[in-house]
Amino acid sequence: MSRLDSFINRMSAQRDILNHVRDVLDLPDGAVLEVGLGNGRTYSHLRENFSDRRVVAFDRQFAAHKTLAPAAGDFIEGEIRETGQTFVGTKAALVHADIGTGYADKDAITLQWLPDMVAGMLAEGGAAVSGLPLSHPQLEELPRLPSVEEGRYFYYRKTA
Ligand SMILES: C[S@@+](CC[C@H](N)C(=O)[O-])C[C@H]1O[C@@H](n2cnc3c(N)ncnc32)[C@H](O)[C@@H]1O
Numbered sequence: 239m240s241r242l243d244s245f246i247n248r249m250s251a252q253r254d255i256l257n258h259v260r261d262v263l264d265l266p267d268g269a270v271l272e273v274g275l276g277n278g279r280t281y282s283h284l285r286e287n288f289s290d291r292r293v294v295a296f297d298r299q300f301a302a303h304k305t306l307a308p309a310a311g312d313f314i315e316g317e318i319r320e321t322g323q324t325f326v327g328t329k330a331a332l333v334h335a336d337i338g339t340g341y342a343d344k345d346a347i348t349l350q351w352l353p354d355m356v357a358g359m360l361a362e363g364g365a366a367v368s369g370l371p372l373s374h375p376q377l378e379e380l381p382r383l384p385s386v387e388e389g390r391y392f393y394y395r396k397t398a
Contacts, residue, residue, distance in 0.1 A: 278302030329361035
């Protein structure tokens, strides 16, 4: 598969799952956390589709389009492994994490801390959507959507 097709698949999987979460899951109260702002495409989608919620974005540095600058206090700059800790226990409704690199060795390091962090950020009944698989006893994987390739993107519900 070409890199272009792979990118398109990742983007459409992301959008389809986020739209499904919006339409089908009854999310608890709470913020939406965008773990990996990047150029802000998904952040823009989250703001449009979860417009009644605070959307907080994390990245090493702000590199999104200027029109997407989050409100003061809603962009958290730095290494997410550290900055994300301040949102553990805040009972978010939805965490979206798009911080996979495509390099198995780097992603293996991320996966040493990301699942715990995401589970800790969420309220019970909250949803996690991720490009990397999040193996955690409190994150129940939800059934793959027909439009999403096996192993392409994952989503979960936090259990008690
Ligand atoms: C694939 S991009 C996210 C793309 C985003 N969904 C969008 O719509 O543009 C991943 C982003 O996460 C950031 N990132 C990855 N790992 C990080 C970490 N450990 N700490 C802080 N930022 C990180 C990168 O700097 C990059 O901007």
